[in-house]
Amino acid sequence: xxxxxxxxxxxxxxxxxxxxxxxxxxxxxxxxxxxxxxxxxxxxxxxxxxxxxxxxxxxxxxxxxxxxxxxxxxxxxxxxxxxxxxxxxxxxxxxxxxxxxxxxxxxxxxxxxxxxxxxxxxxxxxxxxxxxxxxxxxxxxxxxxxxxxxxxxxxxxxxxxxxxxxxxxxxxxxxxxxxxxxxxxxxxxxxxxxxxxxxxxxxxxxxxxxxxxxxxxxxxxxxxxxxxxxxxxxxxxxxxxxxxxxxxxxxxxxxxxxxxxxxxxxxxxxxxxxxxxxxxxxxxxxxxxxxxxxxxxxxxxxxxx
Amino acid sequence: xxxxxxxxxxxxxxxxxxxxxxxxxxxxxxxxxxxxxxxxxxxxxxxxxxxxxxxxxxxxxxxxxxxxxxxxxxxxxxxxxxxxxxxxxxxxxxxxxxxxxxxxxxxxxxxxxxxxxxxxxxxxxxxxxxxxxxxxxxxxxxxxxxxxxxxxxxxxxxxxxxxxxxxxxxxxxxxxxxxxxxxxxxxxxxxxxxxxxxxxxxxxxxxxxxxxxxxxxxxxxxxxxxxxxxxxxxxxxxxxxxxxxxxxxxxxxxxxxxxxxxxxxxxxxxxxxxxxxxxxxxxxxxxxxxxxxxxxxxxxxxxxx
Numbered sequence: 294x295x296x297x298x299x300x301x302x303x304x305x306x307x308x309x310x311x312x313x314x315x316x317x318x319x320x321x322x323x324x325x326x327x328x329x330x331x332x333x334x335x336x337x338x339x340x341x342x343x344x345x346x347x348x349x350x351x352x353x354x355x356x357x358x359x360x361x362x363x364x365x366x367x368x369x370x371x372x373x374x375x376x377x378x379x380x381x382x383x384x385x386x387x388x389x390x391x392x393x394x395x396x397x398x399x400x401x402x403x404x405x406x407x408x409x410x411x412x413x414x415x416x417x418x419x420x421x422x423x424x425x426x427x428x429x430x431x432x433x434x435x436x437x438x439x440x441x442x443x444x445x446x447x448x449x450x451x452x453x454x455x456x457x458x459x460x461x462x463x464x465x466x467x468x469x470x471x472x473x474x475x476x477x478x479x480x481x482x483x484x485x486x487x488x489x490x491x492x493x494x495x496x497x498x499x500x501x502x503x504x505x506x507x508x509x510x511x512x513x514x515x516x517x518x519x520x521x522x523x524x525x526x527x528x529x530x531x532x533x534x535x536x537x538x539x540x541x542x543x544x545x546x547x548x549x550x551x552x553x554x555x556x557x558x559x560x561x562x563x564x565x566x567x568x569x570x571x572x573x574x575x576x577x578x579x580x581x582x583x584x585x586x587x588x589x590x591x592x593x594x595x596x597x598x
Numbered sequence: 599x600x601x602x603x604x605x606x607x608x609x610x611x612x613x614x615x616x617x618x619x620x621x622x623x624x625x626x627x628x629x630x631x632x633x634x635x636x637x638x639x640x641x642x643x644x645x646x647x648x649x650x651x652x653x654x655x656x657x658x659x660x661x662x663x664x665x666x667x668x669x670x671x672x673x674x675x676x677x678x679x680x681x682x683x684x685x686x687x688x689x690x691x692x693x694x695x696x697x698x699x700x701x702x703x704x705x706x707x708x709x710x711x712x713x714x715x716x717x718x719x720x721x722x723x724x725x726x727x728x729x730x731x732x733x734x735x736x737x738x739x740x741x742x743x744x745x746x747x748x749x750x751x752x753x754x755x756x757x758x759x760x761x762x763x764x765x766x767x768x769x770x771x772x773x774x775x776x777x778x779x780x781x782x783x784x785x786x787x788x789x790x791x792x793x794x795x796x797x798x799x800x801x802x803x804x805x806x807x808x809x810x811x812x813x814x815x816x817x818x819x820x821x822x823x824x825x826x827x828x829x830x831x832x833x834x835x836x837x838x839x840x841x842x843x844x845x846x847x848x849x850x851x852x853x854x855x856x857x858x859x860x861x862x863x864x865x866x867x868x869x870x871x872x873x874x875x876x877x878x879x880x881x882x883x884x885x886x887x888x889x890x891x892x893x894x895x896x897x898x899x900x901x902x903x
Contacts, residue, residue, distance in 0.1 A: 380779055474685055477822045498803040501820065510817045510894050515806065517782045549897035583899060589815050590895040592854035594888060 294538040295334045295359075297431075298325045299399045299424050300414020300527070302339040302350075302363065303371040307566060309521050310379055317567035318349050319373060321414035321437065324524035327568035328531025328558040329412075330356040331579060332539040336405045338362035338424075342370035342393040352572050361402050366393040381519050382497065401427040410538040412530060413457070415439045418449040425456050433543060435459035435534055437526070443470050454487040461492040461530050476501060477508070490548065492533070492555075494526055502552050507545065511552045512589060514560035514582065521566050525559040528571060532558030532579075550583075557582040599843040600639045600664075602736075603630045604704045604729050605719020605832070607644040607655075607668065608676040612871060614826050615684055622872035623654050624678060626719035626742065629829035632873035633836025633863040634717075635661040636884060637844040641710045643667035643729075647675035647698040657877050666707050671698040686824050687802065706732040715843040717835060718762070720744045723754040730761050738848060740764035740839055742831070748775045759792040766797040766835050781806060782813070795853065797838070797860075799831055807857050812850065816857045817894060819865035819887065826871050830864040833876060837863030837884075855888075862887040 305319030322339045329335050334357040341347065341363060354360055369392035375384040399420055407429050413421040413436035421436055434457045442450055443466060450470070454460065460483060468474055471482040480491045480503035491503045497519075499512040533555030537543055557579055564570045610624030627644045634640050639662040646652065646668060659665055674697035680689040704725055712734050718726040718741035726741055739762045747755055748771060755775070759765065765788060773779055776787040785796045785808035796808045802824075804817040838860030842848055862884055869875045 475822060475824070477820050495803070498800070499817065508820055508894055509897070510820070511897075512804065512815045512817065515782050515813055515815070517780060519780070546898055550899070553897055587897070587899050589813055592814070592816075592858055592892070593851055594855070594892050 294409050294541055295336050296329055296410040296412060296534055296538045297336045297338065297401070297405050297408035297428065298322050298329070298412045298414060299338040299401075299421070300325060300412075300416060301371055301394055302337075302341050302345075303373055303394070304345070305523060305567065306372070306374040307521055307523055308376040309381065310377070311518075311520055312566070314521075314566040316346075316372075319523065319567060320371060321527045323353070324527035324562065324568060324571075325412055325414060325531040326353055326358045327356070327571040328528040328562065329535030329538070330358050330531075331558070331571075331574070331576060332532070332535030332554070334359065336362060336408060338399050338401060338405065340364040340366050340393050340397045342366055342368045345370045352568075356572070359405075362400070362405055364397075364400065366396070368393040370394075375523070377522060381522050384523065399424050399427075409433070410534055411435070412534050413437070413453075414527065415442075418442055418446045418453045421453050422449065422456070433458050433534070433537060435461065435530065437461050437530060438466065438470075440466060440469055451486060454483065457488055459490040459492065460488045461494060461526070461533070463494045463496065463526065467491075467493045477503075492552070494529060496522070496525065500529065500552060500556060502548060504545070504548075509549050509552060511556045511586065513556060514586065514589070516560060516564065519563045522563050524562050524568070528562040529555035529559040532556070553583050553586050554579065556586060599714050599846055600641050601634055601715040601717060601839055601843045602641045602643065602706070602710050602713035602733065603627050603634070603717045603719060604643040604706075604726070605630060605717075605721060606676055606699055607642075607646050607650075608678055608699075609650070610828060610872065611677070611679040612826055612828055613681040614686065615682070616823075616825055617871070619826075619871040621651075621677075624828065624872060625676060626832045628658070629832035629867065629873060629876075630717055630719060630836040631658055631663045632661070632876040633833040633867065634840030634843070635663050635836075636863070636876075636879070636881060637837070637840030637859070639664065641667060641707075641713060643704050643706060643710065645669040645671050645698050645702045647671055647673045650675045657873075661877070664710075667705070667710055669702075669705065671701070673698040675699075680828070682827060686827050689828065704729050704732075714738070715839055716740070717839050718742070718758075719832065720747075723747055723751045723758045726758050727754065727761070738763050738839070738842060740766065740835065742766050742835060743771065743775075745771055745774055756791060759788065762793050764795040764797065765793045766799060766831070766838070768799045768801065768831065772796075772798045782808075797857070799834060801827070801830065805834065805857060805861060807853060809850070809853075814854050814857060816861045816891065818861060819891065819894070821865060821869065824868045827868050829867050829873070833867040834860035834864040837861070858888055858891050859884065861891060
């Protein structure tokens with residue numbers, strides 16, 4: 294089952310304590326696609342400028358990412374430049390140049406409009422709503438957002454929430470959106486506004502999945518070396534939605550496995566710059582890491598062993 | 599199986615966004631005992647001043663905490679005054695008055711010297727070592743420490759590590775002790791210096807247990823209202839060691855269950871000031887929360903559901 298993803302396609306320049314990379318593939322739609330394509334075909338909608346080294350996207354096409362929805366606009370591509378300090382906890386943005394992305398108006402190709410799974414990457418909630426008006430009747434719609442939209446497009450974001458099944462936000466965004474410091478209360482606040490499932494990502498501290506009657510938690514995988522945290526959230530989303538689309542199963546048990554697949558993809562992407570690691574790994578690597586996650590948290594409630 | 603605990607017995611004054619408490623029971627040995635006593639008898643060694651309202655300790659005696667090792671010294675008791683801000687993440691110490699605790703030299707009563715389980719609460723590592731010289735041949739020795747000792751008594755702490763089976767530290771302490779930002783590397787550094795098991799507590803972000811060949815993680819329980827985080831670490835230790843002592847089982851499977859019991863006790867204690875909640879709950883409450891923890895992290899690796 295194909296997933297439609299709408300989001301940014303960018304050129305990132307990143308400095309970490311372990312090295313630097315210039316003008317490498319980045320953006321929410323790129324990370325999401327590279328991750329989800331391990332599970333199922335992906336249809337990407339985004340925009341690049343006339344300076345974009347489009348040959349860099351061939352690795353995605355080769356993995357089953359349909360780029361028919363990638364608009365080539367006149368002007369500079371979206372560029373982000375950031376730095377991570379020693380603890381790798383938070384990115385320091387050194388420069389953001391939106392370029393052609395500032396005028397992005399997603400146009401969904403006809404052949405993408407019947408997508409059953411839709412991921413609305415972190416863009417203006419007005420555009421996220423506009424995308425939903427262009428698609429037929431998706432089985433599952435998930436969205437991401439960020440502090441900028443929570444502040445500047447609050448009403449639009451609340452309107453969007455009524456139309457999405459799942460939202461993925463990080464803990465700071467959840468607190469900002471809901472004005473609840475407590476994440477359980479924050480999740481309930483969001484659940485009352487539309488989504489049946491709220492994923493709250495805590496970076497190196499794992500991710501919660503809240504539904505009306507359950508809470509699931511998956512830790513971040515305890516890696517010995519985190520190389521570059523960029524894209525972990527979108528890679529998580531790609532693994533999560535990708536798993537649901539591949540299995541066509543949105544039961545509670547499947548949603549839990551999907552979160553773990555998301556966490557697994559997040560744990561791979563941070564092992565290298567850009568989408569490098571996502572393009573190297575196989576389904577067997579993913580399955581092995583999912584098994585590692587299982588071992589990481591498993592315990593028997595009762596005596597024995 | 600009794601547990602011997604050596605640590606502080608204090609009077610805490612705490613302010614949180616939800617209220618304040620003055621001169622309530624606190625200290626590592628108190629939190630540990632109140633927690634562990636749900637599992638097994640506890641032998642407490644500590645010191646109080648002549649101003650200590652000893653009747654407050656009757657609730658502990660009633661729960662099977664033997665206070666024969668509680669020294670009554672002349673002078674003021676250990677007092678700590680602290681405040682938690684809105685996010686409850688870290689205590690701001692407003693005042694620490696060590697009082698009689700500054701001259702504390704633990705004397706282990708003869709009837710405690712055969713203890714098979716020993717928890718060395720957060721005191722000067724020289725005193726922790728001294729306690730170990732007074733006990734016969736414990737089956738399991740665990741210790742805690744803090745930033746102050748890591749800085750001022752580093753060599754003594756390293757000497758202590760050679761004699762303990764398990765150490766519990768928080769993430770900041772693990773990083774400070776090992777000079778490794780990465781917790782997996784930090785844990786390995788410690789494992790090479792004596793302990794077979796390293797517990798790294800991350801407060802609201804859960805706890806890792808590292809051994810030479812495995813990693814286990816238990817989240818913190820997602821509570822809707824955290825009232826006062828004081829004592830969560832020692833209550834964790836009490837549940838953890840208490841479970842091991844009660845079952846007499848230190849297998850890998852049992853250690854995992856012990857971590858979850860520790861997390862459960864940590865999740866109870868923060869629901870009220872001081873040890874209030876620990877004195878209210880029953881074994882059934884603990885078992886129910888352990889089951890909640892199981893539900894929180896459980897997933898099937900394979901398709902189904």
